[in-house]
Amino acid sequence: xxxxxxxxxxxxxxxxxxxxxxxxxxxxxxxxxxxxxxxxxxxxxxxxxxxxxxxxxxxxxxxxxxxxxxxxxxxxxxxxxxxxxxxxxxxxxxxxxxxxxxxxxxxxxxxxxxxxxxxxxxxxxxxxxxxxxxxxxxxxxxxxxxxxxxxxxxxxxxxxxxxxxxxxxxxxxxxxxxxxxxxxxxxxxxxxxxxxxxxxxxxxxxxxxxxxxxxxxxxxxxxxxxxx
Amino acid sequence: xxxxxxxxxxxxxxxxxxxxxxxxxxxxxxxxxxxxxxxxxxxxxxxxxxxxxxxxxxxxxxxxxxxxxxxxxxxxxxxxxxxxxxxxxxxxxxxxxxxxxxxxxxxxxxxxxxxxxxxxxxxxxxxxxxxxxxxxxxxxxxxxxxxxxxxxxxxxxxxxxxxxxxxxxxxxxxx
Numbered sequence: 001x002x003x004x005x006x007x008x009x010x011x012x013x014x015x016x017x018x019x020x021x022x023x024x025x026x027x028x029x030x031x032x033x034x035x036x037x038x039x040x041x042x043x044x045x046x047x048x049x050x051x052x053x054x055x056x057x058x059x060x061x062x063x064x065x066x067x068x069x070x071x072x073x074x075x076x077x078x079x080x081x082x083x084x085x086x087x088x089x090x091x092x093x094x095x096x097x098x099x100x101x102x103x104x105x106x107x108x109x110x111x112x113x114x115x116x117x118x119x120x121x122x123x124x125x126x127x128x129x130x131x132x133x134x135x136x137x138x139x140x141x142x143x144x145x146x147x148x149x150x151x152x153x154x155x156x157x158x159x160x161x162x163x164x165x166x167x168x169x170x171x172x173x174x175x176x177x178x179x180x181x182x183x184x185x186x187x188x189x190x191x192x193x194x195x196x197x198x199x200x201x202x203x204x205x206x207x208x209x210x211x212x213x214x215x216x217x218x219x220x221x222x223x224x225x226x227x228x
Numbered sequence: 229x230x231x232x233x234x235x236x237x238x239x240x241x242x243x244x245x246x247x248x249x250x251x252x253x254x255x256x257x258x259x260x261x262x263x264x265x266x267x268x269x270x271x272x273x274x275x276x277x278x279x280x281x282x283x284x285x286x287x288x289x290x291x292x293x294x295x296x297x298x299x300x301x302x303x304x305x306x307x308x309x310x311x312x313x314x315x316x317x318x319x320x321x322x323x324x325x326x327x328x329x330x331x332x333x334x335x336x337x338x339x340x341x342x343x344x345x346x347x348x349x350x351x352x353x354x355x356x357x358x359x360x361x362x363x364x365x366x367x368x369x370x371x372x373x374x375x376x377x378x379x380x381x382x383x384x385x386x387x388x389x390x391x392x393x394x395x396x397x398x399x400x401x402x403x
Contacts, residue, residue: 076281076309077309081305081309085332089331111312
């Protein structure tokens with residue numbers, strides 16, 4: 001496979017190195033001449049010392065025959081343009097962009113970038129999973145971000161304990177669809193009784209978390225983590 | 229008309245001053261407040277410090293109901309991204325981006341953005357002064373496809389509707 005990597009920072013460097021070790025053909029574009037020379041010394045002559053945002057240089061680096069273009073510079077706008085040029089101007093089948101501002105994810109997806117990697121989002125998700133008191137966990141965004149899958153971890157003090165899902169008042173457009181109990185996921189039935197330790201999975205508009213919180217977690221101030 | 233300009237460089241500031249003097253409602257954004265020193269003291273529009281590629285910032289600055297959106301920072305890619313946020317997320321119709329790389333300028337015209345390429349305009353101006361032939365590349369390219377089918381598609385004629393509405397300078401104030 002021929003992979004064109006744009007951006008010779010840490011991500012681009014290690015990515016190229018790993019790809020070469022797995023036997024792929026790689027060209028790395030890095031506009032800073034000094035950095036490009038340094039990478040050449042370390043991993044060989046796969047580096048093109050030019051700006052990958054510039055159409056002319058993308059073409060010279062072989063973009064038109066790339067199977068995959070990975071735009072991993074530190075600037076979102078550069079990564080967007082690299083992927084769009086690759087996709088629309090050079091007909092590259094698969095484009096991957098690194099996105100720093102999580103708010104740009106939906107835009108990038110909408111504008112045709114095939115795969116979006118957001119380190120910020122990943123670290124955020126990891127931090128959220130590690131905080132036990134953070135009972136509402138945003139698992140994933142659907143569509144263009146207007147819907148979310150949310151997990152609610154039921155604890156002592158939750159108004160939902162001992163009640164059936166059918167008795168809860170859900171915010172408009174929001175529904176509970178599964179429960180994870182003792183590590184086993186089952187569909188949520190309206191007459192089931194909710195218990196402490198249940199993880200209830202909900203799907204709904206992204207602005208429904210406040211009211212979900214009220215229904216499933218309660219308003220015990222100690223259990224509320226600010227920031228949601 | 230409400231005109232939003234991203235980037236208070238020389239071009240951005242000159243246009244902001246002219247549109248404001250012509251009676252338009254002007255909002256100009258830049259990441260650096262020092263850039264606003266280029267605006268005259270009598271500038272009556274809004275000068276907003278912020279990132280013009282950020283949707284929230286643009287909305288706060290009031291760009292959501294702009295009639296014209298001009299992306300004129302010094303970075304081609306910042307302009308491309310600001311223009312696409314304006315087209316896609318704010319749903320604006322008339323979006324112009326300065327793109328100095330001729331290849332990118334042509335590519336983005338195909339994606340629905342009117343592009344202005346200083347490189348070809350300047351090169352042609354130099355050649356015209358020296359009496360040499362033009363490069364034959366368009367400096368201003370109308371959007372030829374992409375997101376908004378409502379755009380005029382033909383090359384060259386595209387800048388006419390903008391010019392008709394802008395009434396800059398002696399033409400006086402517009403309601």
